[in-house]
Amino acid sequence: MSKTYETVIGLEVHVELATKTKIFCGCSTAFGGAPNTHTCPVCTGMPGSLPVLNKQVVEYAMAVGLATNCTITQYCKFDRKNYFYPDNPQNYQISQLYLPICRNGGVEIETSAGKKVVGIHEIHMEEDAGKLVHDEWEDVSIVDYNRSGVPLIEIVSEPDMRSAEEVIAYLEKLRLIIQYLGASDCKLNEGSMRADVNLSVRGVGETEFGTRTEMKNLNSFKAIARAIEGERARQIELLEEGKPVIQETRRWDDNKEYSYAMRSKEDAQDYRYFPEPDLVPISISDEWIARVKARQPEMRTEKMERYQREFGLPAYDAEILTGDKAFADLFEATVALCGRPKKVSNWIMVETIRMLKDNGMDPDEISFSPEHFAKLVELADEGAVTNTVAKEVFELVFREDIDPDAYVEEKGLKTVSDEGALRAAVEKVIAENPQSVEDYRNGKEKAIGFLVGQTMKAMKGKANPGLVNQLLRELL
Amino acid sequence: MEDLKTKQKNVISDETIEYVGILAKLELSDEEKERAKRDMGEMLDYIDKLNELDTDGVEPMSHVFPVNNVFREDVVTNGDGSEATLANAPERKDQGFKVPKTIG
Ligand SMILES: [Zn+2]
Numbered sequence: 001m002s003k004t005y006e007t008v009i010g011l012e013v014h015v016e017l018a019t020k021t022k023i024f025c026g027c028s029t030a031f032g033g034a035p036n037t038h039t040c041p042v043c044t045g046m047p048g049s050l051p052v053l054n055k056q057v058v059e060y061a062m063a064v065g066l067a068t069n070c071t072i073t074q075y076c077k078f079d080r081k082n083y084f085y086p087d088n089p090q091n092y093q094i095s096q097l098y099l100p101i102c103r104n105g106g107v108e109i110e111t112s113a114g115k116k117v118v119g120i121h122e123i124h125m126e127e128d129a130g131k132l133v134h135d136e137w138e139d140v141s142i143v144d145y146n147r148s149g150v151p152l153i154e155i156v157s158e159p160d161m162r163s164a165e166e167v168i169a170y171l172e173k174l175r176l177i178i179q180y181l182g183a184s185d186c187k188l189n190e191g192s193m194r195a196d197v198n199l200s201v202r203g204v205g206e207t208e209f210g211t212r213t214e215m216k217n218l219n220s221f222k223a224i225a226r227a228i229e230g231e232r233a234r235q236i237e238l239l240e241e242g243k244p245v246i247q248e249t250r251r252w253d254d255n256k257e258y259s260y261a262m263r264s265k266e267d268a269q270d271y272r273y274f275p276e277p278d279l280v281p282i283s284i285s286d287e288w289i290a291r292v293k294a295r296q297p298e299m300r301t302e303k304m305e306r307y308q309r310e311f312g313l314p315a316y317d318a319e320i321l322t323g324d325k326a327f328a329d330l331f332e333a334t335v336a337l338c339g340r341p342k343k344v345s346n347w348i349m350v351e352t353i354r355m356l357k358d359n360g361m362d363p364d365e366i367s368f369s370p371e372h373f374a375k376l377v378e379l380a381d382e383g384a385v386t387n388t389v390a391k392e393v394f395e396l397v398f399r400e401d402i403d404p405d406a407y408v409e410e411k412g413l414k415t416v417s418d419e420g421a422l423r424a425a426v427e428k429v430i431a432e433n434p435q436s437v438e439d440y441r442n443g444k445e446k447a448i449g450f451l452v453g454q455t456m457k458a459m460k461g462k463a464n465p466g467l468v469n470q471l472l473r474e475l476l
Numbered sequence: 477m478e479d480l481k482t483k484q485k486n487v488i489s490d491e492t493i494e495y496v497g498i499l500a501k502l503e504l505s506d507e508e509k510e511r512a513k514r515d516m517g518e519m520l521d522y523i524d525k526l527n528e529l530d531t532d533g534v535e536p537m538s539h540v541f542p543v544n545n546v547f548r549e550d551v552v553t554n555g556d557g558s559e560a561t562l563a564n565a566p567e568r569k570d571q572g573f574k575v576p577k578t579i580g
Binding site: 019279 | 544547549553561562569
């Protein structure tokens with residue numbers, strides 16, 4: 001009864017590539033077009049139309065393969081995967097089965113269980129399908145083929161993961177690598193990164209794999225973690241009851257926290273693959289691989305080292321800033337404008353991350369410009385505005401990308417260092433707070449903090465705090 | 477034709493033709509099934525004939541022409557194709573193809 005089980009997990013990760021056009025035609029891949037506006041005879045599978053491969057797709061796939069330690073298949077081809085479904089107007093998907101572009105790679109992940117390498121079995125190129133939307137008024141579905149033919153790579157891992165934590169670490173690692181390469185924005189919630197989870201359980205110590213199921217429809221890290229826990233529990237329960245686990249595709253319902261066996265197109269998993277006759281093979285020379293390699297941008301580890309060396313940042317800062325490409329990009333662009341790397345780093349690590357958290361946003365949703373951010377860092381660092389004012393202005397930069405110089409000027413928020421004006425304010429505070437004044441005179445050092453606060457309040461946060469302190473001590 | 481049929485070597489079972497029908501999303505009448513079984517058997521007979529050729533050491537060929545690396549640059553060349561695309565829709569709603577309810 002109290003047998004301990006091990007969970008064995010492999011992932012199939014689909015990533016939408018950041019090309020301007022589709023994989024086999026000159027239609028745009030831009031989001032948000034009215035339904036079916038980005039379509040042509042090729043991506044809607046019209047008889048007689050012929051696909052022509054987008055070179056950028058091959059280069060992105062190679063770049064991801066090289067960054068994940070794969071071997072590039074120097075002679076590779078496309079194959080046809082046949083199935084009938086309304087999202088697939090050709091009745092087949094052009095994919096790669098026999099000679100995928102990348103093979104035998106792996107990435108290192110780190111979790112509470114330590115470091116380990118998750119193997120990558122292969123990466124292949126393929127096309128995305130159209131989108132089915134259930135109609136609100138009629139019992140019908142509406143098909144939009146704008147996504148049909150958008151390039152994807154599918155990254156197939158080895159069954160090397162043993163927990164939800166490892167799965168998330170692996171996905172985060174892949175996402176970071178691919179974002180650094182600029183090959184995709186990898187947004188799970190928008191579907192530009194999608195993960196199917198293959199999961200089986202077996203008794204600890206067993207060497208044979210159990211029967212696995214495949215789970216689809218996982219669109220956040222949290223959903224993936226919950227689905228893994230849920231499916232693990234479901235399979236263990238079956239085994240404990242002496243029932244078999246059925247190899248099938250299941251759809252995770254994150255609201256109900258349960259997975260359901262999928263019917264429809266998954267019924268007949270017989271895709272009758274055959275070599276794609278409309279596309280000629282791809283031959284990748286050593287020189288081409290070398291060119292792609294030479295163009296690889298700086299990856300996280302190198303960036304982390306450089307931030308410490310070039311900008312003198314602490315390791316901790318370098319780690320946080322490079323942990324998301326959006327932070328690294330913002331940091332570099334801002335420092336290029338105003339220098340002060342440590343100050344810029346602080347503003348990102350404290351205020352920016354706080355605002356993101358408060359607003360439930362991801363770092364890649366940052367929309368303010370490095371120009372305005374740099375001006376704010378300068379204003380604060382030069383003491384032209386107080387910390388309090390700077391934080392308030394930052395919130396506006398974050399929300400509306402305002403120009404801090406103009407705003408501070410217009411609202412008269414510059415720090416008041418004029419001694420006459422401050423002296424008057426301090427005198428008034430002293431007159432209004434006799435109790436605190438007496439406390440201070442009786443040796444309660446803390447009381448001065450209250451008086452400083454009152455003065456700052458009276459000055460609407462704009463008073464030069466050093467000067468206020470000095471004046472208070474003098475007048476008391 | 478009669479001649480060929482009598483010599484047919486490959487016999488397609490009812491289960492196979494049923495399965496192929498499901499894959500192809502075809503509903504066949506009993507009469508059509510019989511005809512399809514015969515046609516398929518004949519095709520396989522022909523493949524058997526091709527298999528008589530010794531192809532040991534010959535690379536499988538997927539393309540006739542010795543051409544590799546035909547690419548396009550990543551540049552948008554197509555504009556709004558929705559009217560032409562939707563002209564083929566048996567039924568349309570709004571800007572989309574209307575199909576029986578399907579779960580994505
Ligand atoms: Zn197209």
